Amino acid sequence: MSTNRKKAFSTRSIHTGEPTDPATQAVEPSLVLSTNFVFNPDEAGFSAETLSDKTPNVYARWSTPNVRALEEKLADLEEGEDALCFASGMAAISALILGTLHSGDHLVLSDVCYAGVSELARNTLPGFGIEVTTANFSDLEAVAAAVKSNTKLLWAESPCNPILRLTDIAAVAEIAHNAGAQLGVDSTMATPVATRPLTLGADLVAHSLTKYLNGHGDALGGAIIGRKEALGKLRQGALIHFGGALSPFNAWLIRRGLHTLEVRMKAHQEKALHVASYLESHAAIKRVIYPGLASHPQYALAQRQMSNASGMLTFQTKEDGVEVARRFYRKLQDFTYAVSLGKQRSLLFYIPTEDILKSSFSLEGAALDSYKDFAGEGIFRVSIGLEDAEDLCVDLDQALRKD
Numbered sequence: 001m002s003t004n005r006k007k008a009f010s011t012r013s014i015h016t017g018e019p020t021d022p023a024t025q026a027v028e029p030s031l032v033l034s035t036n037f038v039f040n041p042d043e044a045g046f047s048a049e050t051l052s053d054k055t056p057n058v059y060a061r062w063s064t065p066n067v068r069a070l071e072e073k074l075a076d077l078e079e080g081e082d083a084l085c086f087a088s089g090m091a092a093i094s095a096l097i098l099g100t101l102h103s104g105d106h107l108v109l110s111d112v113c114y115a116g117v118s119e120l121a122r123n124t125l126p127g128f129g130i131e132v133t134t135a136n137f138s139d140l141e142a143v144a145a146a147v148k149s150n151t152k153l154l155w156a157e158s159p160c161n162p163i164l165r166l167t168d169i170a171a172v173a174e175i176a177h178n179a180g181a182q183l184g185v186d187s188t189m190a191t192p193v194a195t196r197p198l199t200l201g202a203d204l205v206a207h208s209l210t211k212y213l214n215g216h217g218d219a220l221g222g223a224i225i226g227r228k229e230a231l232g233k234l235r236q237g238a239l240i241h242f243g244g245a246l247s248p249f250n251a252w253l254i255r256r257g258l259h260t261l262e263v264r265m266k267a268h269q270e271k272a273l274h275v276a277s278y279l280e281s282h283a284a285i286k287r288v289i290y291p292g293l294a295s296h297p298q299y300a301l302a303q304r305q306m307s308n309a310s311g312m313l314t315f316q317t318k319e320d321g322v323e324v325a326r327r328f329y330r331k332l333q334d335f336t337y338a339v340s341l342g343k344q345r346s347l348l349f350y351i352p353t354e355d356i357l358k359s360s361f362s363l364e365g366a367a368l369d370s371y372k373d374f375a376g377e378g379i380f381r382v383s384i385g386l387e388d389a390e391d392l393c394v395d396l397d398q399a400l401r402k403d
């Protein structure tokens with residue numbers, strides 16, 4: 001057997017960035033809460049401008065041992081050169097956009113993406129002189145048509161929140177690179193177990209670590225993974241100076257969550273497929289969207305690009321969704337009526353199409369048709385946890401009943 005073989009994902013998710021602590025011999029890493037570190041004045045300075053690899057830990061907003069260990073693990077799992085952690089997914093994405101683009105630059109953004117990113121692009125970026133065009137990222141012609149001479153960044157999300165529409169990452173990377181722009185992909189819902197966008201040509205990957213990567217719903221965090229040089233610039237310009245650093249304790253928790261990412265994703269997928277198939281045949285259900293079902297409008301792309309269909313699904317009910325939502329809130333026992341995703345507990349909530357179009361996405365024409373094709377009048381967005389799949393089906397069935 002070759003000892004040169006690349007270690008498998010599960011092995012790397014446990015061991016990368018976690019050597020035995022030489023000071024204590026502790027097997028699990030110690031939590032270092034200190035906000036400052038001794039530095040040799042010949043090796044490092046007191047300003048982030050003089051940051052050096054030799055003395056990475058000077059001040060905790062710049063870097064800490066627990067956060068750096070997590071960055072090494074994330075870079076390895078996403079097959080990137082380096083990673084940078086932030087206090088939340090939004091801190092990571094806003095730092096990436098504002099640290100990469102300048103006044104006069106143009107961003108092409110998926111017209112359906114995490115609402116916070118869409119609202120940032122709509123309400124905040126124009127104030128910084130950044131021009132934004134939205135496009136349906138499942139339509140390659142629409143993406144190409146949105147690119148302009150000053151386009152510097154394309155931002156995709158696959159599967160996209162909340163409708164689980166997919167983007168062909170390799171094809172969109174080609175469009176970006178032909179225009180001299182970079183492609184960033186929010187891969188929160190896929191996780192590196194399913195898709196590794198950097199290997200498909202993306203330049204930058206972002207994660208809300210709050211979701212599957214931590215996996216237990218008890219720590220906010222975010223990360224960007226990409227090339228060392230680009231991330232070095234972002235560390236200074238967008239992490240240290242904007243200040244959205246990840247806490248060591250959250251880094252410690254997220255690292256622990258990553259140990260089980262692969263087995264959790266296998267279980268999420270198996271249970272989500274069971275629930276999605278059950279709902280597809282349920283008399284009260286109008287439509288189910290799940291990338292692991294042959295009925296997903298982009299099933300062929302899902303099969304090609306996702307080696308795990310993840311645990312996210314949506315469904316539409318024949319009865320008015322607002323009424324069903326009230327009953328779900330009252331009657332569901334094994335599901336929790338709550339936002340967020342990617343944890344051990346199953347979660348769901350209702351998103352009326354009219355409401356989200358007003359608050360987060362302004363769509364018209366073909367873009368609106370595509371949204372409605374996936375979401376109808378409204379969807380229940382479901383994050384299938386790690387409970388028994390049959391229990392989850394029984395729970396949904398009893399709560400769908402009108403009694």
Ligand SMILES: Cc1ncc(COP(=O)(O)O)c(C=O)c1O
Binds near residue numbers: 157
């Ligand atoms: C796809 C996606 N990206 C980014 C975010 C933002 O992450 P955070 O809540 O950690 O800031 C979320 C949050 O729901 C998300 O679903």
